[in-house]
Amino acid sequence: xxxxxxxxPLVPAVLGLLLEQASHxxxxxxxxxxxxxxxxxxxxxxxxYNTVAALNEAGWVAVQGQQRAGNRPERTVYALTDAGREELxxxxxxEIRNPEREFTRFFGAVTYLGALGPDGAVEALTERxxxxxxxxxxxxxRLASAxxxxxxxxxxxxxxxxxxxxxxxxxxIDSVVDDIRTGALTWPTP
Amino acid sequence: xxxxxxxxPLVPAVLGLLLEQASHxxxxxxxxxxxxxxxxxxxxxxxxYNTVAALNEAGWVAVQGQQRAGNRPERTVYALTDAGREELxxxxxxEIRNPEREFTRFFGAVTYLGALGPDGAVEALTERxxxxxxxxxxxxxRLASAxxxxxxxxxxxxxxxxxxxxxxxxxxIDSVVDDIRTGALTWPTP
DNA sequence: ACCCTAACAGTCTAAATAGACTATATGGCG
DNA sequence: CGCCATATAGTCTATTTAGACTGTTAGGGT
Numbered sequence: 001x002x003x004x005x006x007x008x009p010l011v012p013a014v015l016g017l018l019l020e021q022a023s024h025x026x027x028x029x030x031x032x033x034x035x036x037x038x039x040x041x042x043x044x045x046x047x048x049y050n051t052v053a054a055l056n057e058a059g060w061v062a063v064q065g066q067q068r069a070g071n072r073p074e075r076t077v078y079a080l081t082d083a084g085r086e087e088l089x090x091x092x093x094x095e096i097r098n099p100e101r102e103f104t105r106f107f108g109a110v111t112y113l114g115a116l117g118p119d120g121a122v123e124a125l126t127e128r129x130x131x132x133x134x135x136x137x138x139x140x141x142r143l144a145s146a147x148x149x150x151x152x153x154x155x156x157x158x159x160x161x162x163x164x165x166x167x168x169x170x171x172x173i174d175s176v177v178d179d180i181r182t183g184a185l186t187w188p189t190p
Numbered sequence: 191x192x193x194x195x196x197x198x199p200l201v202p203a204v205l206g207l208l209l210e211q212a213s214h215x216x217x218x219x220x221x222x223x224x225x226x227x228x229x230x231x232x233x234x235x236x237x238x239y240n241t242v243a244a245l246n247e248a249g250w251v252a253v254q255g256q257q258r259a260g261n262r263p264e265r266t267v268y269a270l271t272d273a274g275r276e277e278l279x280x281x282x283x284x285e286i287r288n289p290e291r292e293f294t295r296f297f298g299a300v301t302y303l304g305a306l307g308p309d310g311a312v313e314a315l316t317e318r319x320x321x322x323x324x325x326x327x328x329x330x331x332r333l334a335s336a337x338x339x340x341x342x343x344x345x346x347x348x349x350x351x352x353x354x355x356x357x358x359x360x361x362x363i364d365s366v367v368d369d370i371r372t373g374a375l376t377w378p379t380p
Numbered sequence: 381a382c383c384c385t386a387a388c389a390g391t392c393t394a395a396a397t398a399g400a401c402t403a404t405a406t407g408g409c410g
Numbered sequence: 411c412g413c414c415a416t417a418t419a420g421t422c423t424a425t426t427t428a429g430a431c432t433g434t435t436a437g438g439g440t
Contacts, residue, residue, distance in 0.1 A: 005396065009298045016302035026419050042292075044398050049420070051396095073404075073419040092306055095299035096314040099322050099359075102232075103352075104292045108199045109285035111348040112206035116282055124286040132289050152378045158301040161362060162293075168358030169289075172351055188342045198426085216389050234428050239390070263389040263434075 005054040010043065012095065014051060015060060015080060015088040022064050022079035025052050052078060060084030106169075118187050122180050129173040136166045196248060200233065200241045202285065205250060205270060205278040212254045212269035215242050242268060250274030296359075308377050312370050319363040326356045 005011075017028050029048050055061045056078065064079040080088075106128075113121050143159045153160075179185035207218050215238050222233060245251045246268065254269040270278075296318075303311050333349045343350075369375035 008396080009293075009295055012295075012298050012302060016305065019302070019305060024419080030418095045420080046399070046422085047397055054396095069405090069418085073402095075419065088302070089305055089310070092299045092302055093310065093314050095295045096303075096306075096311075097317045097321070099318055099325065099356075100295060102294045103199070105199055105202075105285045105290060107348055107351065108202050109282045110351050112202060112209070112278070112282055113286075113347055114344050115206065115209060115279055116286075120279070120283065121286075124283050127287045128289055131287070135289065153375055154304050154377060157303055157366070157375075158297055161297065161300050161359075164362045165355060165358055166289075168355055169351075172354045176347070185343055185347075187344060214389080220388095235390080236392085236429065237427055240426070265389065 004057065005047075005051045006058060008047075008051065010048065010051045011055065012088060012091045014048075014055060015084055015091070018061060018078060018080040019085065019088060022077050024067070024075040024077045025049050026075065028052075055084070060087050114187065118180050122177055125173050125177050129170050129177070132166055132170045132173070136163060136170065139163055139166070196244055198237075198241065200238065201245065202278060202281045204238075204241060204245060205274055205281070208251060208268060208270040209275065209278060212267050214257070214265040214267045215239050216265065218242075245274070250277050304377065308370050312367055315363050315367050319360050319367070322356055322360045322363070326353060326360065329353055329356070 013032060014028060017023060017031055023031070025045075025048050029043065029045065032043060052061065056063065059081060061078045061084050062081050064077045067075045067077055069075075116124060139159065140163065143156055143163065146156050146159075147153070176185065203222060204218060207213060207221055213221070215235075219233065219235065219238050242251065246253065249271060251268045251274050252271050254267045257265045257267055306314060329349065330353060333346055333353065336346050336349075337343070366375065
């Protein structure tokens with residue numbers, strides 16, 4: 001029995017999707033997964049249904065009706081309410097205005113980079129940079145083909161952002177690897 | 191009753207701290223909070239105790255003993271085991287090698303930037319950039335004074351990383367704001 | 381000397397999450 | 411034509427997590 005999941009990153013995502021069109025949770029999930037093939041990949045079914053239920057209780061979304069295709073389970077279609085539309089804008093505004101320190105696994109790992117020793121660090125970092133480069137190339141291609149297919153830039157702006165950060169991270173890693181190799185970054189003798 | 195919290199970002203952090211010295215959870219928390227004044231700020235007491243208990247069950251850490259200062263609650267001091275040391279290295283290595291798509295609130299918000307309209311977007315983004323700049327300046331200062339106090343660069347490497355990303359984000363925001371103002375990024379007419 | 385606040389150390393519970401489980405339908409392949 | 415893998419939709423439970431709650435002690439002000 002779900003209660004109030006009103007502060008999690010899925011909230012704006014769901015409201016945003018519903019801004020475009022009414023939808024049922026399963027479809028939203030497919031949409032989210034496919035759209036940013038992977039960014040939203042961490043989303044689980046349970047969490048999504050839970051969030052939508054909480055949104056419904058809060059009045060940001062409302063049941064628009066039930067649908068049924070063949071003898072499949074019934075789908076409950078939700079639509080954004082006016083309150084939901086306002087809430088979405090409030091959230092987006094606040095989440096953009098306030099930079100939060102959300103930190104990633106990589107950040108946590110880098111904090112104890114020392115434990116890998118110079119050689120281990122160079123090896124691991126080099127592999128990461130390599131993988132990042134591959135991923136970046138793939139993302140660039142996807143972005144380009146989306147644009148070519150006529151997607152307005154505004155609709156793919158988050159991909160540009162992600163690319164920008166990925167490039168910065170790659171450059172940083174390269175510089176650290178370099179510094180270890182040249183001796184500009186050394187391991188303190190214990 | 192805690193069970194097995196073996197995959198969360200606190201795990202490497204705790205093991206990393208214990209690599210330096212044996213400690214009790216309350217102290218670890220203080221250390222984490224102070225060390226990266228804010229990055230780790232999201233950590234809650236409950237979660238930490240839970241994680242340490244799980245680590246103990248897994249055998250990565252072991253109880254070193256009980257301490258008591260005056261009539262305060264007893265503190266349970268934990269130390270890293272050999273298995274824990276190996277695990278730490280395994281984790282660090284894997285978390286560095288595999289770039290994961292962990293995405294932030296800002297990323298989620300940018301995805302629906304359109305909903306703010308051009309003016310709202312410019313305003314919100316401008317404020318974020320401003321705040322980022324202030325924070326970056328403060329972080330740079332803290333980093334500089336840590337170095338001046340004799341901290342080896344390796345020990346503050348994660349601060350360099352965070353700064354690098356923050357600068358990239360700021361630059362990206364500036365460029366987007368510019369593009370909106372000059373008309374290089376437009377809102378599709380609905 | 382006495383009071384108030386902040387630091388200390390930990391436990392406990394309500395809410396949130398991941399992911400297993402249920403059940404039907406479709407499409408491809410042997 | 412029957413069988414298996416996958417897609418559709420959703421529910422349910424066991425972990426996890428956030429953060430409120432408990433109680434003690436040191437320090438500062440009056």
